[in-house]
Amino acid sequence: MNNAFAATYNDVQSIELYAKISAIVKQSPEALRKFYCLGGYDYHDDMEVPNVKLFDSNSNYKESNTPRDLQFDEKRIMHIMNVNSFEGDLYSTDTQQPATRLTGVWFLPSFINHSCSPNSSRLVVGEAMFIIASRDIAEKEEITISYIDGMFPLKIREEKLAAMGYGFHCQCRRCEAERSVQSELKEYSSQYHELYENAALEVQGAVTSTVHTHIENCPACTELSAVYDGILGKLNSLSSLTNLEKQWILGGYSSAFLAKWLVCGYASGFSPPSDFATPQALQLVEAMKATVPGMLRTLSFATMLATAAQKDKNQVFALVHRLIQLALDECIRVYGKQKFDVVSKLMEQSAEFVPFF
Structure with a gap:
């Protein structure tokens, strides 16, 4: 158009x-x-x-x-x-x-x-x-x-929509599912809300710093990681939610996992690869794809994971193959169907994007 x-x-x-x-x-x-x-x-x-x-x-x-x-x-x-x-x-x-x-x-x-x-x-x-x-x-x-960056928890999504003045209260399936367990997630939602801005500054510092930033110097990222672990445990205990609804919630808290993952990765050059290309990281990529498919952030994360997995000689082939397939599929969701050489170039470029912002 x-x-x-x-x-x-x-x-x-x-x-x-x-x-x-x-x-x-x-x-x-x-x-x-x-x-x-x-x-x-x-x-x-x-x-x-x-x-x-x-x-x-x-x-x-x-x-x-x-x-x-x-x-x-x-x-x-x-x-x-x-x-x-x-x-x-x-x-x-x-x-x-x-x-x-x-x-x-x-x-x-x-x-x-x-x-x-x-x-x-x-x-x-x-x-x-x-x-x-x-x-x-x-x-x-x-x-x-x-209309907004949807890779956030319910409270922040509501704030973003209100700030833009769209004049409606979102009642999509994802929002309704998250509201149904809002009381169970309230503690984690509040902690995420308090920590996110400081964690974003710490990630930005790690990306732009000429010297390696160690996770010990990034308390907000460390605390956000604990929030993610708490959310993961809480979701496993909520039998009222479908697997897809749990993925939606997990995708909304993706930055809580990515903050520490990125700071540690940039500090170590994502080495050893086995510390980064993990089943838990794969689980998050799948949740992000299910939550807001077609996002450059998800493509970047999947590509970085696939690259790390390929460098690990001891990595299980099934995990490597799955990560590559996820990255290829997300590239199509972002850019539409392209020739394979174009897709490869776009995936390579996506790894230069920081999958947090």
């Missing part, structure tokens, strides 16, 4: 995007009408329910009714942009070129509803957005994406 409203930006502001959108809709009543069909903070009662063909550039669709006389409203434009803009990496077709940051508004993807366990992912190449099936989708099943 090509986008006339895409623009590169820095992370401090998106003024360039607003200026570009304003210039387009001021010159084109049709573009303004399309833009006003998107949801904003306070304009739901005044929203038009359009025919989807209105947004198809290849369609000859013509409205039988005369469009309303719409006026440019700076506040409304900004609200719609804030609620509907997508942010992410803009990838070039040249795999040698690094990704740049981009924010933009794509009309049709803006109508896709949110789920904390979506069945689709999105990829931006140039100014086109691709919606990719990140798992098998049943006939008549609604296409969903995640």
Whole structure:
């Protein structure tokens, strides 16, 4: 889906995007009408329910009714942009070129509803957005994406959705399952909430430091690791949850495992490999794939695990093979079907991404 409203930006502001959108809709009543069909903070009662063909550039669709006389409203434009803009990496077709940051508004993807366990992912190449099936989708099943980074526990996901001003309380299956055991997980959720920011700083320090950072100097990462172990034990005792629901919860706490794993890995060069390519790490990759399939973070983690496992001469072949298959599959979920040499290059590049942020 090509986008006339895409623009590169820095992370401090998106003024360039607003200026570009304003210039387009001021010159084109049709573009303004399309833009006003998107949801904003306070304009739901005044929203038009359009025919989807209105947004198809290849369609000859013509409205039988005369469009309303719409006026440019700076506040409304900004609200719609804030609620509907997508942010992410803009990838070039040249795999040698690094990704740049981009924010933009794509009309049709803006109508896709949110789920904390979506069945689709999105990829931006140039100014086109691709919606990719990140798992098998049943006939008549609604296409969903995640509006936020869904690899967090329930409390943080709720805070992120509220902060973005989407105006809804997520009631997807994953959220409802987690709410059903909220009292049992409250202690771990609170600890995670308190420790995450400090752990993120410790991981960032370990990644960027010119000297090795030892885990003894990363108390938040160490405590988060204990939280993960506690969650793992608690989930094993909750008979009310299905295996998939347990994976969803485990995926949400993935950073609690990854914090210590990454700090120790960067300090040791992920050696010996047997300390890192473990059955517990494999269990987490599978949980992350089940929770929010099609994430670069999961691809990076799976690739790093597969690389470590291949270096371990004593590693069980079945584990090595499983990790490679998981990494290959996740690469397809992130980037869509590609030639094998392209997939190999993308997997290699993914290992440069820190699977925590």
